[in-house]
Amino acid sequence: MKQRIVLDVSKLPLHGFGAASVTWWGTLGFMLIEGTGFALVIAVYLYLMSLAPSWPLNAPPPDLLAGSVMTVALLASVVPNVLVSRWAQQQDLRKVRIGMVVMSVLGIVPLIIRVFEFPALKVKWDSNAYGSVIWTMLGLHTTHILTDLIDTVVLAVLMFSRHGDNRRRYGDVQDNAMYWNFVVAAWLPIYGCIYWLVRI
């Protein structure tokens, strides 16, 4: 078929940021999948709760301390996270490097707190359905933190390598920051279910 050139795209950038980037949309897509997964597990929790004669089932409510410290730590991590994203937008390599190291540490802290959170649930996963569902919620969210931590650490190392100073990498840093915000946001309803719904 004959072709007629009607448009020149040679002035366009070689990589787009934010909504002009396919990875940004891909990240949103995976957030939608995982968000649906979390919503469904919460639905399972509410469903079992609605059937139970008493809730929590044959167990005291979980201790508030570890979970609340977790909530504070996650919420606090949003501040540096947003800053890293902004520095990445400005393509400021030095600040991004510092920020990624900070975010790696802030990804490890919740995992340490989580070690104390599981015993604070005061029920085992195999005690009853209540225990099963809250262990699953906490387990899922732990996987969430862990995968994002690995992602953050690898990206931090990458920022110190020769591949670091690249628009594409700054975009990755921004997407990673967006994903961490999602990890934090996904925690809040889970925190509400596990620690507060059992108290009202």
Added chain:
Amino acid sequence: MSDAAVRTETLDVELARDELDTALAQTWKTEPGLWGMLTTVDHKIIGRRYIFTAFVFLALGGVLALLMRLQLAAPEARMIGPDRFNQIFTMHGANMMFLFAVPVMEAMGVYLVPLMVGTRNIAFPRLNAFSYWIFLAGGLLLWIAFAIDMGPDVGWFAYVPLSGPQYAAGKRADIWAQMITFTEVAALAVAVEIVVTVFKQRAPGMSLDRIPLFVWSMLVTSFLVIMAMPAIMVASTSLILDRLVGTHFFNPAEGGDVLLWQHLFWFFGHPEVYIIFLPAVGMVSTLVATFARRPVFGYLALVMALIATGILAFGLWVHHMFVTGLPRLGESFFTASSMAIAIPAGIQIFCWIATLWDGRPVFKTPLLFVIGFIVTFVIGGLTGVMVASVPFDTQVHDTYFVVAHFHYVLIGGAVFPLLGAVYYWFPKFTGRMMSERLGRWAFWLIFIGFHLTFFPMHILGLEGMPRRIYTYQPDLPWHGINLFVSVSAVILAAGFLIFFIDAIISARSGKPAGDNPWDAPTLEWATSSPPPAYNFAYIPVVGSANPLWDQVGSLNVASGLRTARRELVVTTITVAEPQARESSPRNSIWPLLTAIATSIMLIWSIFSPWAVVWGSIPIAITLIGWFWPAGTPEDDA
């Protein structure tokens, strides 16, 4: 080739046309040989592979169906025992749904969507390669398990408590649950790829109202996959947890609930039907337009019907649970919503009829399948409205009436359009036409064989024959019809056999097709058949919904892409205004390695929970290998 071709900044317009083709072929090529096969990220190669594998599973599932028909042809038959029969009907259902129907529809999208929107590869091509390997591993898991008498025997829906730790000893139910994980991971990956390809990689000018209807249908389907498949993963994971580490999700003695399983399963299971059906609808809209020789009637209505079906699909699941004793109000609501879905379905049927009515229909094989679809699907839709009513459903639940109904909507509603679509796009896939003569034989044998096989099942159901029984007593009034059904199934199978023979012969020695053998209006026909590795030498620029009909003789295109790196155009989501020249990843072995590591972890985790811990380490390593930059021009920004 001139020196200019090797510089990284070289633009397409700086090269003569033959030099451009050579340069792009070099940049986008898949190496010949085994290494090339294992590393390729070309959506066409992966799509073809996906389609082929899915059809192999269709043939295997068809053999299982014939075995069941053989057993049921006469009362008190002794050919297959109850245990084997349970495995066979479970395998048939699980295989057809998870290894054939969903994958084949997504695979058609993998091959066609990038071509139809005028781009050079699917978004996240490595994820696409990974998706195929994971799908293949899931299929092998199921069939190898079946071959060693470990095939699941709990029905394709695996209802608890039958599939739970108390009643399903051994690993058969776990094989089912983990096969789900494999196929859903594969399906979710493709769904994200298609959403992003449609959102961001459409040809400049392809605004929302110019997107081909098949692409719209794949977009809506992908969102259904994204929203529905997590439900089955939550369900199958909690089933494995119940069976492996003693959780109590489905154990009423410890606060769990068996109906929770049915809610989770059907919250996925009903949208699943539309995940299979909507792509078929998109195929029908495409075929109808081409063979009626006019643009489809009611484009906007058809798009709205797709979206409306997609939304309603999530409000129907309880109609699978009418006999479980749910509250009256709930039943009424789900009856109403189940009947409501007939509205968008009806709108589409009327639009297709209007298109054919007003056009000059050319009755080639693809259109025959479309007409077979319309007839069959309307019958299946009518019995659908019947079973949406609670009293009627209570009467026929778990009988052959339901078997007849869903085969009418699934085979009539999805497989007929799919076969038409294969006849239609086969020239694009292979560069060769399928045989019109064999195609007519295949159509009539399949169409007649189908109705002779499945229509009598309505009567069997009304006469009270339950589903999933391995035999029946001679004094029951069923054996005459059963024998008739079994003989008719042979006609149906013969039709499929001819279809397969036609496909195999035509792939080798069919008539050469040329770029656009049907004179079709969409962009996949604007390139050679089969398309080159880079799809389009220049990215098309679109000014209407039927570009090849509206720009006769010459195609408007965009220039300015580099030739030495894999590059495509990213456009805005609504009006498809160009935003960036984006790179597309090169071939890589890492997706295969990641898929192998993932498969080991998933299969190991059937046997030990620690697999999740230790098995995840190789996955992490392979993923890092996958994403670590290789210093290629694709990493430029």
